[in-house]
Amino acid sequence: MxxxxxxxxxxxxxxxxxxxxxxLLRGRLRRRGLDPVCVREPGSTVxxxxxxxxxxxxxxxxxxxxxxxxxxxxxxxxxxxxxxxxALEGGKVVLCDRFLDSSLAYxxxxxxxxxxxxxxxxxxxxxxxxxxxxxxxxxxxSEALRRERGRKADRIxxxxxxxxxxxxxxxxxxxxxxxxxxxxxxxxxxxxEIEADVYREVSEGLAALGIDGRG
Ligand code: TMP
Numbered sequence: 690m691x692x693x694x695x696x697x698x699x700x701x702x703x704x705x706x707x708x709x710x711x712x713l714l715r716g717r718l719r720r721r722g723l724d725p726v727c728v729r730e731p732g733s734t735v736x737x738x739x740x741x742x743x744x745x746x747x748x749x750x751x752x753x754x755x756x757x758x759x760x761x762x763x764x765x766x767x768x769x770x771x772x773x774x775x776a777l778e779g780g781k782v783v784l785c786d787r788f789l790d791s792s793l794a795y796x797x798x799x800x801x802x803x804x805x806x807x808x809x810x811x812x813x814x815x816x817x818x819x820x821x822x823x824x825x826x827x828x829x830x831s832e833a834l835r836r837e838r839g840r841k842a843d844r845i846x847x848x849x850x851x852x853x854x855x856x857x858x859x860x861x862x863x864x865x866x867x868x869x870x871x872x873x874x875x876x877x878x879x880x881x882e883i884e885a886d887v888y889r890e891v892s893e894g895l896a897a898l899g900i901d902g903r904g
Contacts, residue, residue: 694777695898696818697891698788700860701826702853704833705876706883710826711786713884714891718782723900726776729786731764734771740764758796758810765789766814773818782900789815790823790863790871799855819870822894824887825860826876 699707711727718725732741740760765788776783789811797807828836830853864871874886895901 693780698820704837705826707826725782737764794859798859828876
């Protein structure tokens with residue numbers, strides 16, 4: 690099956706500002722006359738949102754790292770089949786706040802489950818779907834923690850700075866390995882400057898696919 694749309698994913702450590710930029714890009718593409726399909730992980734399907742509440746609740750029910758990875762993969766599988774594949778086949782632009790790279794970074798690398806194991810767990814879930822463009826919002830862990838203070842401090846602080854440092858390292862290494870797909874966006878700047886970088890990267894992707902919009 691030929692995938693005609695453009696699949697863009699947003700990645701970064703907690704507090705990197707990626708969701709703000711995802712929302713800004715969504716608005717900008719709409720103003721351009723495009724109708725992007727916007728989803729987040731885990732979630733954006735009925736069962737995916739239920740899985741999200743299990744995964745992101747701050748109570749301390751015991752959960753092995755493999756169980757965690759399987760739950761993220763289950764939510765992803767539902768999202769890929771129910772939303773992402775149909776949208777791409779329909780020629781849409783799909784914006785996804787986190788995707789497979791998050792599992793590789795958080796569970797695989799930082800958590801210690803192993804990148805290969807997480808890849809294996811996800812193989813059937815993603816069905817060969819790969820983002821055309823992945824934006825990594827890069828910020829120091831200390832700045833990210835400062836921004837997050839008071840918001841979702843429980844979860845972040847329970848993971849700790851070292852864990853997030855490893856997540857950040859994974860993303861930067863990924864960008865070195867896959868420079869065509871993965872672009873690092875320095876995120877310790879003005880929101881408007883970051884937005885301009887994001888829009889430039891995305892516009893190049895749209896132009897390459899001949900997707901234009903009205904405006
Ligand atoms: P967010 O809503 O701030 O993006 O938070 C989602 C959290 O879930 C974030 O701490 C990262 C985590 N996460 C994983 O650990 N693995 C995954 O595969 C995904 C999608 C998210």
